[in-house]
Structure formats: C-alpha cells, structure tokens
Amino acid sequence: MSAPAAPVFPDDEARDQARKELAATWGERPGFIGWLATVDHKRIGRRYIVTAMVFFALAGALALVMRLQLMFPGGHVLGPDRYNQFFSMHGSAMMFLFAVPVMEAVAVFVIPLMLGTRNLAFPRLNAFSYWVYLFGGIMIFVAFAMDVGPEGGWFGYVPLTGPEFSPGKRTDFWAQMITFTEVAGLSVSVALVATILAMRAPGMTLRRIPLYAWSMLVTSLMVIFAMPAVMLASTFLISDRLVGTQFYNPAEGGDALLWQHLFWFFGHPEVYIIFLPALGMISSIVETFARRPIVAYPAMVLALVATGFLSFGLWVHHMFAAGLPPAGNGFYTAASMMIAIPSGVQVFCWIATLWTGTPRRVPGEPGRQRIAVPLLFVLGFFALFVLGGMTGVMVASVPLDLQVHDTYFVVAHFHYVLIGGAVFPLIGAFFFWFPKFTGRQLSERLGRWSFWLMFAGFNLTFFPMHRLGLMGMPRRVYTYPSGLGWELPNLVSTVGSWILAAGVLLFVLNVVRTLLVGKPAGDNPWGAPTLEWATSSPPPPWNFDEAPVVKSATPLWPPGRLLPVMTGLARHKREALVTSSTDAVPAVRWALPDPGIWPLWSALAITVLFVWSIFQAKGVAWGAIPVAIALTGWFWPKRSQPSLGGAKEK
Amino acid sequence: MSRLRGWSVAAVAAAGTCGCNRIQSALAPAGDQARDIGTIWELMLWICGSTYLLVLVALAFAMLRGHGDGHRVAGERTIERGLAGWVLLIAGLLTVLTAASFAVDRRLHATPENPLKIQVTAKQWWWQVDYLDPDPSRHLTTANELRLPRDRPAEIQLRSADVIHSLWIPALAGKEDLIPGRENRIVMTPRQTGDFRGQCAEFCGLQHAKMALDVQVLEPAAFAQWRNAQLAPATSPVSASARHGERVFVSAACALCHRIRGTSAGGVSGPELTHLASRRTLAAGTLKMDRGTLAAWLADPQAHKPGVDMPAVPMSARDREALVDYLMGLR
Numbered sequence: 001m002s003a004p005a006a007p008v009f010p011d012d013e014a015r016d017q018a019r020k021e022l023a024a025t026w027g028e029r030p031g032f033i034g035w036l037a038t039v040d041h042k043r044i045g046r047r048y049i050v051t052a053m054v055f056f057a058l059a060g061a062l063a064l065v066m067r068l069q070l071m072f073p074g075g076h077v078l079g080p081d082r083y084n085q086f087f088s089m090h091g092s093a094m095m096f097l098f099a100v101p102v103m104e105a106v107a108v109f110v111i112p113l114m115l116g117t118r119n120l121a122f123p124r125l126n127a128f129s130y131w132v133y134l135f136g137g138i139m140i141f142v143a144f145a146m147d148v149g150p151e152g153g154w155f156g157y158v159p160l161t162g163p164e165f166s167p168g169k170r171t172d173f174w175a176q177m178i179t180f181t182e183v184a185g186l187s188v189s190v191a192l193v194a195t196i197l198a199m200r201a202p203g204m205t206l207r208r209i210p211l212y213a214w215s216m217l218v219t220s221l222m223v224i225f226a227m228p229a230v231m232l233a234s235t236f237l238i239s240d241r242l243v244g245t246q247f248y249n250p251a252e253g254g255d256a257l258l259w260q261h262l263f264w265f266f267g268h269p270e271v272y273i274i275f276l277p278a279l280g281m282i283s284s285i286v287e288t289f290a291r292r293p294i295v296a297y298p299a300m301v302l303a304l305v306a307t308g309f310l311s312f313g314l315w316v317h318h319m320f321a322a323g324l325p326p327a328g329n330g331f332y333t334a335a336s337m338m339i340a341i342p343s344g345v346q347v348f349c350w351i352a353t354l355w356t357g358t359p360r361r362v363p364g365e366p367g368r369q370r371i372a373v374p375l376l377f378v379l380g381f382f383a384l385f386v387l388g389g390m391t392g393v394m395v396a397s398v399p400l401d402l403q404v405h406d407t408y409f410v411v412a413h414f415h416y417v418l419i420g421g422a423v424f425p426l427i428g429a430f431f432f433w434f435p436k437f438t439g440r441q442l443s444e445r446l447g448r449w450s451f452w453l454m455f456a457g458f459n460l461t462f463f464p465m466h467r468l469g470l471m472g473m474p475r476r477v478y479t480y481p482s483g484l485g486w487e488l489p490n491l492v493s494t495v496g497s498w499i500l501a502a503g504v505l506l507f508v509l510n511v512v513r514t515l516l517v518g519k520p521a522g523d524n525p526w527g528a529p530t531l532e533w534a535t536s537s538p539p540p541p542w543n544f545d546e547a548p549v550v551k552s553a554t555p556l557w558p559p560g561r562l563l564p565v566m567t568g569l570a571r572h573k574r575e576a577l578v579t580s581s582t583d584a585v586p587a588v589r590w591a592l593p594d595p596g597i598w599p600l601w602s603a604l605a606i607t608v609l610f611v612w613s614i615f616q617a618k619g620v621a622w623g624a625i626p627v628a629i630a631l632t633g634w635f636w637p638k639r640s641q642p643s644l645g646g647a648k649e650k
Numbered sequence: 651m652s653r654l655r656g657w658s659v660a661a662v663a664a665a666g667t668c669g670c671n672r673i674q675s676a677l678a679p680a681g682d683q684a685r686d687i688g689t690i691w692e693l694m695l696w697i698c699g700s701t702y703l704l705v706l707v708a709l710a711f712a713m714l715r716g717h718g719d720g721h722r723v724a725g726e727r728t729i730e731r732g733l734a735g736w737v738l739l740i741a742g743l744l745t746v747l748t749a750a751s752f753a754v755d756r757r758l759h760a761t762p763e764n765p766l767k768i769q770v771t772a773k774q775w776w777w778q779v780d781y782l783d784p785d786p787s788r789h790l791t792t793a794n795e796l797r798l799p800r801d802r803p804a805e806i807q808l809r810s811a812d813v814i815h816s817l818w819i820p821a822l823a824g825k826e827d828l829i830p831g832r833e834n835r836i837v838m839t840p841r842q843t844g845d846f847r848g849q850c851a852e853f854c855g856l857q858h859a860k861m862a863l864d865v866q867v868l869e870p871a872a873f874a875q876w877r878n879a880q881l882a883p884a885t886s887p888v889s890a891s892a893r894h895g896e897r898v899f900v901s902a903a904c905a906l907c908h909r910i911r912g913t914s915a916g917g918v919s920g921p922e923l924t925h926l927a928s929r930r931t932l933a934a935g936t937l938k939m940d941r942g943t944l945a946a947w948l949a950d951p952q953a954h955k956p957g958v959d960m961p962a963v964p965m966s967a968r969d970r971e972a973l974v975d976y977l978m979g980l981r
Binding site: 393 | 671673674684690698701702705708709711713725726729730733736737747750752754755774812814820823826827829834851856858860957
C-alpha cells in the first residue's frame with residue numbers, strides 16, 4: 001500500500017550507504033544524557049503525549065473521587081476544603097496540563113511527518129517547551145499533595161483568589177502553573193507555525209495542505225493571540241498578592257470584572273484551541289476510511305479559520321449574569337450563535353465524505369464490512385459533540401443562560417463538547433497514528449470494548465447532568481441536600497463515571513499490551529493518503545531519506561503510485577528544506593541544530609525563577625541570573641556554522 | 651445522619667415521587683421571568699433536538715450506504731448545493747433563536763411598574779435582605795429569607811460585601827451576580843404563592859454549597875401582615891429562663907455580631923436576629939429551624955458548616971439552654 005522508497009538510489013547498496021550517513025548525522029548520544037538532550041520531534045512528541053496522558057489520568061482520578069462525594073446527598077468522602085481543591089485541580093490540570101498540551105504533543109509528532117520534513121522548526125525550543133511544561137505540572141501536583149493546591153477553581157475569579165480571601169500560597173502556585181504552561185504552549189506554537197508555513201514538502205501549496213495541518217496552524221496562531229491575555233491576568237493576580245498592586249481591588253480603583261474579561265478573552269478561544277486540532281484529526285480519519293478526499297476542501301479550511309476568528313468574539317457569554325449592558329450581551333449572543341455555522345459546515349462535509357465514500361470497506365478483504373476503531377471514535381464524536389454543540393447554542397442565548405449558567409447543565413454541556421468533541425477524536429487519533437508512534441498496531445478488539453465502555457459511561461455520567469442543572473443544582477458544590485430530586489441523577493452519574501474510567505483503563509491496557517506483544521504495523525496499515533505514511537513505522541530519526549515532493553492533496557493516492565522526491569539535502573548535516581509559504585517552492589537548505597542539553601538547563605533555570613517568585617518578589621531579579629546564563633549557553637555561536645544555502649531542484 | 655436529615659427537611663420536602671421538585675427548578679416556573687425563559691427553553695429544545703436527530707439520521711445513512719466508489723470524486727455539484735442549503739437552514743434557525751432570545755431579554759430588562767424595592771447583600775456565606783421604603787422607619791432588615799407578595803414585581807438591588815456571589819431562584823427568574831464594587835439588579839414577578847428555594851450560583855469559597863435562601867411567595871395581604879410584624883422590635887422574653895437567655899446574649903460574644911432590635915445587641919457583621927424564630931431555616935438554609943437544631947448549631951457551628959465565621963461561644967449548658975429559650979421566643 002505504501003509509496004515505494006524513492007527511486008533515487010541506483011541500488012540497495014547506495015541506499016544503505018545513504019542511510020548509514022544519515023544515521024551518523026541524525027543519531028543521538030546514547031544513554032540518559034542522550035535522552036535528556038534529544039531534539040527529535042518524535043521522541044519529544046512521544047514523551048509529551050505520555051506526560052499529558054499521565055496528567056489526564058491524575059485529573060480523571062480526582063473527578064472519580066468527586067463523583068463519589070456527590071453520589072449521595074450529604075456525602076462524607078471529602079470535606080469542603082478538599083473538595084474545592086479537587087475540583088480546582090481537576091479543571092486546571094485537564095485544561096492546562098492535559099487538553100492543550102496533548103493536542104500540541106500529537107502535532108509535534110505528526111506535523112513534520114505529514115508535511116514531509118525532517119524535524120520541527122526550532123527543535124531546541126520544542127525540547128525547552130516540553131521541560132517547562134513537565135516542571136510546571138510537577139510543581140502544581142507536588143503543591144497539591146502538600147495541601148497547597150489551588151482552591152479557587154480553574155477560572156480563579158477574584159476577589160475570591162485575591163490576597164484577602166485566599167491567604168497562603170495556594171493561589172500563587174496555581175497562577176504560576178499557568179505561567180509555566182503558557183510559556184510551554186507559546187514555544188511549541190511558534191515552532192508549529194514556522195514549520196507549517198515554511199517547511200512543507202515542495203509542491204504542498206496552500207490548496208494541498210492536509211486539513212489536520214490547517215487546524216494546527218489556526219490553533220497555534222490562536223495560542224499566540226490568546227495566551228498572552230491569561231498570562232497578563234495571572235501576572236496581575238500574582239502582583240496583587242505578592243507586591244500589593246490593586247488591579248482587581250474595587251476599593252482601590254481596581255475592578256473585579258477585569259479578571260473575568262482577561263481570563264475569558266483567553267478562556268473561550270482556549271476551548272477552540274482544544275477542539276480545532278480534534279477537527280483536524282477527524283478530517284484525517286474520515287478521509288482515510290471513506291477512501292476519498294474530504295469534500296469541499298476550501299469550505300473546510302474557511303470553516304477552521306472562521307472558527308478561530310469568531311472564538312475571540314464571544315468571551316462575554318461566560319459573563320451574561322455579571323450585569324453588563326444588555327445591548328452588549330446581545331452582540332455576544334449573536335457571535336456565539338454564529339459559530340454554529342462553521343461547525344455545521346464541517347459536520348456536513350464529513351458526513352458527505354462518508355456518504356460518498358466506502359467507510360465500512362476493509363482494505364484487502366473484499367466483501368467484508370467493518371468499522372475501524374479510529375472511525376468508531378469519530379462516529380462517537382458525532383453523537384456527543386453535536387449534542388454538546390446544541391446545548392452550546394442554548395447557553396448562547398442570554399435569557400436561557402441566566403437559568404443554566406453555573407449549573408450542572410453547563411457541566412454537561414462542556415463535557416459533551418470537550419470529551420465528545422476532543423477526547424473521543426483524540427483516542428481515535430491514537431488508534432490511527434499508533435503505528436507511526438511505535439511501529440505496532442493497537443488491538444481493534446480491545447479498542448471496540450474501550451469505545452463502547454467509554455461511550456456508555458460518558459452518557460450515563462453526563463447526560464443526567466443536563467436535568468440536574470435545570471432542576472436547580474449549581475456547580476462547584478461539595479454537597480447537596482436530599483428532597484430536591486437530585487439523588488437519582490447524581491447516583492447514575494457516579495456509576496457512569498466508573499464505567500467511563502473502565503473504558504479509559506482498557507485503552508491504557510491495550511497500549512501496554514501492544515507495546516509488549518502487539519503486531520508490527522506496516523508503513524501504511526490504513527492505506528492513508530498523507531505523507532506521514534510514506535516512511536517507515538516508526539520513522540527513522542531523519543524521517544525521510546529524501547524530501548518527498550507533493551503533486552496533490554492526497555499524495556499517496558491512488559495506492560501504489562511512486563512518490564517523487566527531491567534530492568540535494570546534505571547528509572553530513574541535519575539539513576531540512578525551507579519552502580515558500582504559499583506555493584511551497586524550495587528556497588533554502590537549513591541545517592537544524594544538533595541535540596543539546598541547554599534547553600533543559602534553561603527550563604530548570606526558569607523553573608527556579610518561577611517557583612522562587614511565588615515566595616519572594618526578589619526571586620524575579622536573582623532568578624534571572626541563571627536564566628541569562630543558560631540562555632547564553634544555548635545561543636553561544638557553534639564552531640561549525642549551520643549551512644543556510646539555496647536549494648536546487650534535481 | 652441526623653445532621654443530614656435536618657438539612658434535608660430544611661430543603662423542604664416538596665419533591666414528589668416523580669423525582670422532580672417544584673421549589674428550585676427552572677422546569678417549574680412560578681413567575682413571569684422564569685416562564686418567559688421557559689418558552690425559550692422549549693423553543694430551543696424543539697429546534698436543536700430536531701437538528702440533532704437530522705444529523706444523526708444523515709450519519710446513519712452515510713455509514714449504512716457503503717457503496718460509494720472510493721477514490722473517485724463523485725457528485726461534487728450535488729454536495730455543494732446540499733452544503734449551501736444546510737448553511738441557509740442553520741443560519742435561518744439561528745436567526746429565529748437569536749430573535750426570540752432578544753425579545754425575551756428585553757422583557758427581562760423592562761422597567762417594572764410600582765415595584766417592591768429590595769436590596770440583597772451577599773456575604774460569605776449568607777444573604778442579608780433589606781426591604782427598602784421611602785419612610786426610613788419602615789426599612790426592614792432580615793437574613794436568609796425572601797418573602798414576596800404575589801403579582802407584584804420585586805426589583806432587587808444586588809450587592810456583595812466580599813467576593814462574587816450569584817442570586818438564583820430558578821422558579822422565579824434567572825440568576826444575577828452580586829459583585830463587590832458594583833450594583834446589579836434583577837426583577838422577578840411571582841405569580842404563584844408557595845415555598846421556593848434559592849441558592850448561590852457563583853462559587854464563593856468554602857461553603858458555597860450551603861448558601862441557600864428560603865423564598866416564600868405570599869398573598870399580598872399576608873405579605874403586608876408579615877412585613878408589619880417584622881418591623882416591630884423583638885418580643886420581650888416572658889419566662890425566667892428566656893430572660894436569662896437574653897442576658898446571656900447581650901453579655902456574651904453573640905451581641906458583637908448580631909443585632910436584636912429592642913435590646914442593646916447591635917452587631918452588624920452577622921445576620922439580624924430580631925425575628926429569628928419566625929424564619930424556617932438556620933445558617934442560610936443549612937438547617938431546619940427548631941429547638942433541637944438551634945441548640946446543636948449554637949453548640950458547634952463548625953460541625954454543621956465548617957469554615958463559617960460563627961464560633962462556638964463557650965458557655966455553660968444551662969446558659970445555652972436559656973439562650974435557646976430566648977431565641978426561640980423571637981417570633
């Protein structure tokens with residue numbers, strides 16, 4: 001099925017010789033130091049994914065305990081203080097340490113392969129991003145274990161999180177965790193934007209960029225625009241708490257609502273930052289299994305871009321109950337409703353693609369009909385996300401939102417959107433790309449079990465919450481009285497949460513089993529059309545022996561066709577090709593940096609600065625010294641200058 | 651367990667066997683505003699529900715069809731026409747929903763005629779309720795209960811003394827935040843007499859879960875009677891024990907935070923207690939108001955509502971007994 005190796009080598013001997021040279025150049029130092037120093041996007045992507053999944057498991061475990069507490073009225077599993085810390089950690093970890101990072105992590109692995117290049121742009125920045133993210137995540141979980149975890153929710157509204165009502169260091173750890181993850185997120189986004197705009201395979205014009213890459217381009221640009229707002233907000237908060245500024249104190253001319261504007265200016269795009277990559281994954285999966293390109297490609301791209309733009313114009317729908325002028329609220333109602341249009345366009349195009357394709361045909365086995373597990377998770381996405389989208393339209397309406405805002409209805413809504421809209425496609429994408437990640441294929445049989453457990457458990461957990469919210473149950477309550485009709489929905493929800501957890505656990509077992517005894521996957525086991533399937537599974541450190549050249553949006557279709565390549569990249573340097581951003585015309589040969597330990601030192605130095613500044617303002621000043629030293633080491637000119645020459649086509 | 655029972659009763663045993671409640675539910679509107687929002691909910695449910703079904707049916711057809719011709723791109727024109735139609739359909743439906751939403755929003759924000767003016771001030775974790783009147787002598791302060799006359803709009807000014815809270819009485823209206831440094835406003839026009847319950851909807855700290863508000867809608871005459879009774883100073887204690895209880899109250903720490911009109915107790919940081927025994931709940935809806943729970947609450951407030959500002963004031967059992975006698979007489 002896969003595209004054959006490029007016919008540029010006269011014989012096998014020449015090819016082996018070329019690969020030996022590439023291996024010498026792209027090889028890593030062995031051992032632990034090599035592990036720490038790597039700048040290979042695949043190794044970093046894999047560890048990014050694993051780390052994010054560990055945080056997912058931890059945050060999920062917190063949710064299970066919260067569901068136990070709420071199983072019956074007046075529960076005694078958690079006290080109020082513990083419960084508040086649990087839900088704050090659950091939300092913060094899911095949003096900042098799982099959802100956004102895991103989406104970026106998958107992109108770090110997949111995007112360079114999908115674009116046919118040898119590494120991510122700025123590989124050391126990518127390594128740095130991972131370490132900062134890891135240290136930030138460890139810091140907040142250590143703080144939580146030591147009973148200084150956040151207590152003010154993932155949204156951290158002032159004045160509850162201000163110096164007066166949240167004494168101690170809990171909120172400071174939380175605010176600083178945001179700074180960590182934002183630094184990490186911005187670094188990776190810059191690298192992804194540069195890669196997608198400047199390192200695509202020759203011939204991959206804008207019209208031929210895979211939709212997944214489009215979604216990551218839009219997502220990364222959104223990160224770059226949205227995250228500074230929350231960094232500003234959390235920095236104001238820390239300085240209010242640490243050095244006595246009064247940004248949020250109404251008594252001193254500050255404003256409590258300023259926080260909400262800044263936070264939601266980030267917080268709403270954040271939801272789409274999580275969701276857009278999932279849309280890209282769905283496009284890849286639907287296209288592959290329908291065995292035809294996604295219909296109406298320009299409409300799909302425009303829908304992604306429109307979603308990105310619109311998402312910056314609807315943050316106020318989180319604040320409809322805050323007493324803002326009604327005319328303004330009306331504007332945000334209209335903007336929030338409008339975002340249903342690009343989502344509707346994409347849903348239509350996927351269904352039309354499946355409709356005109358052959359989604360149940362098993363390649364190589366004519367007559368058999370089956371739905372592959374990645375596609376199964378995408379079908380689950382339709383059932384869950386579209387429902388979440390519908391409740392999204394409901395909460396966009398000011399009057400209705402005034403009833404359901406801050407109730408379990410909203411809890412149900414955003415879990416349908418985030419788990420249904422992002423986690424189901426993500427698990428589907430794991431099944432889909434697992435051969436590339438590891439060289440092995442996950443068990444489809446266990447995958448089906450996971451899917452049905454997760455699907456049933458999810459609906460049992462979250463569907464009753466719609467009713468709970470309408471029946472008056474507010475969010476973020478550690479307990480509730482009996483006699484209001486809330487008992488049964490809460491009980492069902494708790495039972496469902498354990499079924500959902502069983503489905504996730506089965507997925508983890510599937511991964512472990514596959515790593516131990518899984519069957520090796522071929523280069524392109526699904527018969528997919530994009531470039532990541534044109535190399536081996538898992539790919540070699542240099543990804544492609546020669547730069548692939550693209551002549552259509554689905555370069556590996558029809559199957560069996562030869563994939564043209566471009567030669568001329570040096571093998572004794574880590575060279576990658578820089579191409580023009582619209583037409584992907586080869587422009588420059590760019591030698592990417594070698595592995596190095598400085599990104600790790602820089603991340604450690606920044607960690608010292610961030611943690612120190614939680615306790616003392618002078619930490620910012622003194623902590624800057626090791627950061628300066630580490631960055632100087634990082635940017636010290638190398639003896640062997642990397643080439644930056646013009647590319648010539650052969 | 652007994653603590654749980656007391657609280658459950660405090661939530662008023664109004665839920666029938668159907669598993670629904672009529673005292674704190676947006677699905678059982680008892681006022682104009684909640685009813686208006688209810689119409690939007692039903693419109694939404696129909697439109698969004700049918701669209702959802704349409705998508706699922708289309709998806710099922712797409713999956714079951716299964717005889718497309720693979721890599722050949724077929725019928726692009728038809729698909730494009732379908733897409734255009736679909737976008738027009740969504741846009742049309744959204745326009746309907748947005749227009750309906752605007753219309754209802756205007757009604758919610760309409761200026762009411764001859765409203766009853768009330769001011770609610772939220773504090774961690776209870777509600778101070780002030781009935782405003784142009785005549786200062788008819789200004790009335792109470793706590794954790796809101797009594798409203800039927801058929802008269804109540805215009806409630808919302809303030810916060812500490813963090814952000816949100817007043818939500820789902821059977822009567824939507825919610826509105828109480829934000830320090832700002833003053834918000836909500837109007838509710840009850841149309842049915844009965845017992846309702848409100849609850850803080852914006853996370854406000856440790857005891858956000860136990861910040862409820864007992865709401866009663868009364869016939870206008872009954873409301874006027876209640877209001878006049880509340881304006882009177884506290885009933886003088888009759889029994890010897892209650893008289894001793896009054897002395898305990900004004901000489902112990904109680905008087906530092908609580909006011910009882912007609913006595914020297916004039917604290918303002920805690921709830922006003924002049925007619926405490928006429929209320930139906932204790933500690934912002936946490937406990938049912940009766941002798942036993944009041945005694946238990948005074949003995950150890952932290953056991954019932956951990957983190958609450960009220961301390962367990964050390965006193966002899968006899969003093970506490972007398973105090974309960976006194977407070978239960980404040981009708």
